[in-house]
Amino acid sequence: MDDLKNKYLAEIAEAADESALEAIRLAAVGKKGEVSLKMRELGKMTPEERQTAGPKLNALKDEINSALAARKAALGDAALEERLRTEWLDVSLPSRPGRQGTLHPIAQVTEEVTAIFAEMGFAVAEGPRIDTDWYNFDALNIPAHHPARAEMDTFYMHRAEGDNRPPHVLRTHTSPVQIRTMEAKGAPLRIICPGGVYRADYDQTHTPMFHQIEGLAIDTDISMANLKWVLEEFFSAFFEIDGIKTRFRASHFPFTEPSAEVDIQCSWVDGQLRIGEGDDWMEVLGSGMVHPKVLKAGGVDPEKYQGFAFGMGIDRIAMLKYGIPDLRAFFDSDLRWLRHYGFSALDVPTLRAGLSR
Ligand code: PHE
Numbered sequence: 465m466d467d468l469k470n471k472y473l474a475e476i477a478e479a480a481d482e483s484a485l486e487a488i489r490l491a492a493v494g495k496k497g498e499v500s501l502k503m504r505e506l507g508k509m510t511p512e513e514r515q516t517a518g519p520k521l522n523a524l525k526d527e528i529n530s531a532l533a534a535r536k537a538a539l540g541d542a543a544l545e546e547r548l549r550t551e552w553l554d555v556s557l558p559s560r561p562g563r564q565g566t567l568h569p570i571a572q573v574t575e576e577v578t579a580i581f582a583e584m585g586f587a588v589a590e591g592p593r594i595d596t597d598w599y600n601f602d603a604l605n606i607p608a609h610h611p612a613r614a615e616m617d618t619f620y621m622h623r624a625e626g627d628n629r630p631p632h633v634l635r636t637h638t639s640p641v642q643i644r645t646m647e648a649k650g651a652p653l654r655i656i657c658p659g660g661v662y663r664a665d666y667d668q669t670h671t672p673m674f675h676q677i678e679g680l681a682i683d684t685d686i687s688m689a690n691l692k693w694v695l696e697e698f699f700s701a702f703f704e705i706d707g708i709k710t711r712f713r714a715s716h717f718p719f720t721e722p723s724a725e726v727d728i729q730c731s732w733v734d735g736q737l738r739i740g741e742g743d744d745w746m747e748v749l750g751s752g753m754v755h756p757k758v759l760k761a762g763g764v765d766p767e768k769y770q771g772f773a774f775g776m777g778i779d780r781i782a783m784l785k786y787g788i789p790d791l792r793a794f795f796d797s798d799l800r801w802l803r804h805y806g807f808s809a810l811d812v813p814t815l816r817a818g819l820s821r
């Protein structure tokens with residue numbers, strides 16, 4: 465037994481990596497390891513022999529196991545030390561010309577969308593990504609127990625016991641910024657609000673964090689016709705195709721009445737999507753006339769004012785415009801992907817100079 469012990473402890477001390485350790489573990493205390501086979505022989509011994517051999521074998525097994533664990537931890541520490549020693553970065557160095565960073569397609573598309581709406585007189589508004597359930601739901605005419613709350617797959621912030629602040633959520637859409645901006649600025653109003661939103665969902669076309677752009681126009685004489693014109697102007701400029709057709713389908717949102725989902729004209733040729741031609745339709749946004757209760761929640765008089773609102777997926781329209789097939793790749797931070805789909809940081813999109821040079 466001493467021979468076994470000396471042999472394995474020496475091997476463990478010399479093991480160079482985790483796979484070597486694993487091989488030693490199997491040879492010693494694995495199912496068919498030397499120590500395990502010895503343990504099986506206990507059955508053939510006399511009771512007296514067993515009484516001394518049993519505990520000794522168990523002790524040997526324990527000793528080998530703890531030597532394995534200790535060596536594994538030491539190897540891990542050494543590997544971390546080595547990484548810390550080699551993987552460092554001097555952030556004060558000037559950038560290398562051949563290694564410029566790129567703008568992420570979402571940043572680029574946000575800039576493009578902002579440039580188009582700015583030209584039409586819309587200002588940019590912002591709101592917090594962590595908001596109260598009042599702003600995210602109640603103020604938007606989605607009371608507790610309304611099915612829309614469940615449908616949104618909301619992430620709720622943890623609340624400690626005795627915490628009596630209002631419940632907070634990761635905003636499920638940019639619509640709460642409608643309320644915050646009405647409260648802060650009153651009417652008339654013409655804004656867009658781009659930003660990150662969150663829902664518990666994950667597949668090829670859904671990620672738990674994604675981006676929307678909200679639009680809101682409030683005045684004394686706003687109608688669905690204004691909404692349609694604004695959106696058609698927007699899509700023509702964004703996709704750089706004159707006279708792109710839209711289709712409004714009746715829909716339902718608690719915060720708009722009437723509500724419409726908007727599709728843009730497209731075609732599929734040999735599995736390739738083309739925007740702005742053909743007779744297929746692609747859904748791109750939700751919209752409608754702001755519900756009087758929502759105006760009231762934002763402190764705007766619904767007797768005097770009305771408005772339109774829309775909410776559009778930024779990631780979605782970025783995929784359509786730049787032919788990006790999988791939404792999840794947006795958030796993988798794969799450098800090769802970022803270099804391929806990224807944009808030059810110095811080409812600021814403007815309507816005059818072109819959006820997506
Ligand atoms: N907030 C809606 C959504 O996330 C979109 C929307 C915004 C619809 C504004 C109508 C008006 O699905």
